[in-house]
Amino acid sequence: MDAFYASVEQLDDPTLRxxxxxxxxxxxxxxxxxxxxxxxxAGVGSAMPMAVARRRCPDAVIVPPRFERYKELSAAVxxxxxxxxxVVEPLSLDEAFLDMTGSSELFGPPAxxxxxxxxxxxxxxxxxxxxxxxxxxxxxxxVASGFRKPDGLTIVPPSEARDWLAPQSxxxxxxxxxxxxxxxxxLGLHTVGDIAARGEARMARDLGRAGRHFYALAIARDDRxxxxxxxxxxxxxxxxxxxxxxxxxxxxxxxxRAADDVGRRLRKRAIVAGGVRVxxxxxxxxxxxxxxxxxxxxNASDVIYSNAESLLKQFDDPGPxxxxxxxxxxxxxxxxxxxxxxxxxxxxxxxxxxRTLDEVNARFGPGAVRRARDLTSDTVLDSAANLxxxxxxxxxx
DNA sequence: TCTGGGGTCCTGATGCTT
DNA sequence: TCTGAAGCATCAGGACCC
Numbered sequence: 051m052d053a054f055y056a057s058v059e060q061l062d063d064p065t066l067r068x069x070x071x072x073x074x075x076x077x078x079x080x081x082x083x084x085x086x087x088x089x090x091x092a093g094v095g096s097a098m099p100m101a102v103a104r105r106r107c108p109d110a111v112i113v114p115p116r117f118e119r120y121k122e123l124s125a126a127v128x129x130x131x132x133x134x135x136x137v138v139e140p141l142s143l144d145e146a147f148l149d150m151t152g153s154s155e156l157f158g159p160p161a162x163x164x165x166x167x168x169x170x171x172x173x174x175x176x177x178x179x180x181x182x183x184x185x186x187x188x189x190x191x192x193v194a195s196g197f198r199k200p201d202g203l204t205i206v207p208p209s210e211a212r213d214w215l216a217p218q219s220x221x222x223x224x225x226x227x228x229x230x231x232x233x234x235x236x237l238g239l240h241t242v243g244d245i246a247a248r249g250e251a252r253m254a255r256d257l258g259r260a261g262r263h264f265y266a267l268a269i270a271r272d273d274r275x276x277x278x279x280x281x282x283x284x285x286x287x288x289x290x291x292x293x294x295x296x297x298x299x300x301x302x303x304x305x306x307r308a309a310d311d312v313g314r315r316l317r318k319r320a321i322v323a324g325g326v327r328v329x330x331x332x333x334x335x336x337x338x339x340x341x342x343x344x345x346x347x348x349n350a351s352d353v354i355y356s357n358a359e360s361l362l363k364q365f366d367d368p369g370p371x372x373x374x375x376x377x378x379x380x381x382x383x384x385x386x387x388x389x390x391x392x393x394x395x396x397x398x399x400x401x402x403x404x405r406t407l408d409e410v411n412a413r414f415g416p417g418a419v420r421r422a423r424d425l426t427s428d429t430v431l432d433s434a435a436n437l438x439x440x441x442x443x444x445x446x447x
Numbered sequence: 448t449c450t451g452g453g454g455t456c457c458t459g460a461t462g463c464t465t
Numbered sequence: 466t467c468t469g470a471a472g473c474a475t476c477a478g479g480a481c482c483c
Contacts, residue, residue, distance in 0.1 A: 074451085081451050096483080099449045142453095142483045225456090227481045259457080283455070290451060325475095335450075339477060375452085 051127065051171075052179050052200030054144035056086035058123055059113045061177055070110040074100050079290055079372075083115055087200060120144075123175055130170045134163065139276045145195075147188055149276035160184040164203045185211060189272035193222045211270035216243030223264050230260070242268045281381070285323070287311035288375025294333045296369035302359060308376035309358050313351030316378055322347040322385075323378025326357040330365060331373035340364045341379070349384060 051057065055073040060066045070089030074082045082103045085094045092107035104110070124143040131138045134157065137149035150163065157163035164182045171180045179201040183194025186208030193215065194204040206214050219241060220226055220234050237256060239245055245253060245268035253261035266272065287308040295301060305328070316323060327341035340361040348354065358376045 077448095079448075079450075081449090083451080097451080099451095101448050102450085104448095145483075225481065229480060284453095286453070288452065327476095337478075341476065343475080373451090377454095 051144035052181055053084050053086055054124075054178075055084040055115060055120055056089075056113075057178050058116075058120055060086060061175070062119070066111060066113070070107055071113055072100070072103055072107070072110045073113050073115050074103075076112045076114050078292060085110075123178065126174050127171055127178075127180070130167070130174045133170065134167055137276050137278055139278055139280075147191065147276045150184070160205045161203070164205065168201070168203060187211075187270070187272040188274050188276065189224055189267050190215070190270050192224065193218070196222070208270075212246065215268065215270055216241065216246065218242050220245065223267055225260070225263060225267075230257075233257070234264075283381060284327075284377050284379040285312060285315055285319075285321075285381060286327075286329075286375055286377030287315075288329060288373055288377075290331075290373045291371075294370035294372045296371070298362075301362065301369070301371065301374060304374040305358050305362065305376060306355055308374060309355035310351045312376050312378050313349055313354050316349035316381075317384075320384045321381045322349045322383075323354070324380030324382065325378070326354055326361065327377040327379060328358050328361040328365075329373070329375040329377065330367070330369070330371045332367060333370050333372055335372075336367075338365055338367060343380070347380070347382060349378075354378065 056071050059071060059073060060069075066086075068088060069086070070092065071086045072082050072089060072094065073084045074080055080100050082094060082096055082098045082100060084096060085098075085103070085107075089103075089107050089110050092110075094103040094107050094110070100112075104112070120143055127144075128138065128140060128146065131146055131148055135148040135150055135153065139147040139149075141147065148167075150157070150160075153163065154160075157166060164184055167182055168180055171178065181195055181197075181199045181202040181204075183191045183197065183204050183206070185191040185194050185206040190206050190208075190211045194206050197204040215222070220231055220239060222242065223230075223245075226234065234240075234245070239248065245264055248265075250262060250265045253265040255261070257264065289304065289308070291304065295304075312323075323344065324347045325341055325343040327339055330338045332338065342357070342361065344353070344357060354376065
């Protein structure tokens with residue numbers, strides 16, 4: 051999709067159309083998630099600090115992200131993709147691979163189905179554009195899909211793929227970020243063609259496995275299949291704080307929040323983590339992590355928190371820190387008895403909550419917590435699948 | 448007011464087992 | 466009983482992607 055988040059905002063609010071907009075946090079320490087095409091000539095783009103973007107593009111309207119809405123439209127787009135191919139691999143909310151092998155009888159030659167796909171997406175979303183790349187493998191299709199944005203359609207037949215890639219910058223190599231690009235440039239390699247010409251042996255000597263990988267991409271070789279479902283290997287929750295903190299009780303408070311979030315999402319997906327990891331980012335931007343494996347894989351927030359807290363003691367850096375996060379890794383499906391156990395503890399928490407609400411009602415008069423009770427009773431009903439009835443609003447109330 | 452949050456994968460160090 | 470190599474798992478850090 052083209053400038054997906056920004057395009058959705060312009061779709062939903064006609065007054066934003068044709069204007070430079072930045073989707074991102076309006077305050078605090080954040081970065082631009084998406085800049086609309088109107089804003090990009092000013093030199094702003096994704097991942098740029100909001101403060102810098104604002105300076106470069108003072109006319110831009112700052113719009114806070116609405117992920118629920120993006121997910122909704124993403125589902126609509128993925129639904130369109132499913133009409134075109136049974137083998138769809140979503141890469142993110144706004145991007146997917148479609149295996150179109152053998153589809154020409156149904157949808158015609160590439161140019162024709164590319165156009166049909168684009169117009170189907172446009173219709174399903176009420177006016178969002180997508181850029182389509184068609185090629186003989188995932189890597190070339192990916193590069194092609196970034197080629198003529200926005201609203202583009204690029205078709206690269208397999209026989210022409212290598213020549214088509216050759217003049218392009220090494221920046222199009224999947225896996226070559228700023229660090230690797232610098233190294234490649236130091237070796238005198240500036241285009242994809244330079245890498246193909248250097249040969250596999252020299253690339254392997256200079257960069258090891260990565261060198262072999264880049265050489266394969268450079269000659270348009272990519273054997274990966276379109277894989278519709280992949281299960282996550284880790285699940286994390288982290289926040290950059292409003293200001294840096296070093297106070298242990300404050301740090302534990304944020305650790306608790308993150309651990310609760312991880313636990314809740316694990317339970318929602320009925321999976322357990324085989325290990326817990328704590329991540330801290332220092333004020334001077336160093337990332338520190340400590341992890342260990344659990345004796346018994348778990349998705350209980352308390353277990354995740356107590357392990358995270360003990361990991362906290364293993365950091366030698368006293369801070370201050372700008373970011374605190376918790377992750378679960380080595381994920382696997384939860385056993386049935388574990389799920390029943392959680393259901394029980396959910397019920398116990400629900401009863402505890404009821405007692406608390408009664409107490410609050412008794413002190414502040416009947417009706418004081420009606421809103422909270424309404425909120426929770428709905429979610430308690432859902433608790434078989436989702437034990438998160440204590441959302442922020444409820445606890446605040 | 449300069450640097451997010453969700454992830455994946457790779458590498459080198461280290462320690463354990465055979 | 467000691468030693469070393471090989472193989473493997475785990476951990477920490479880092480690069481990268483959207």
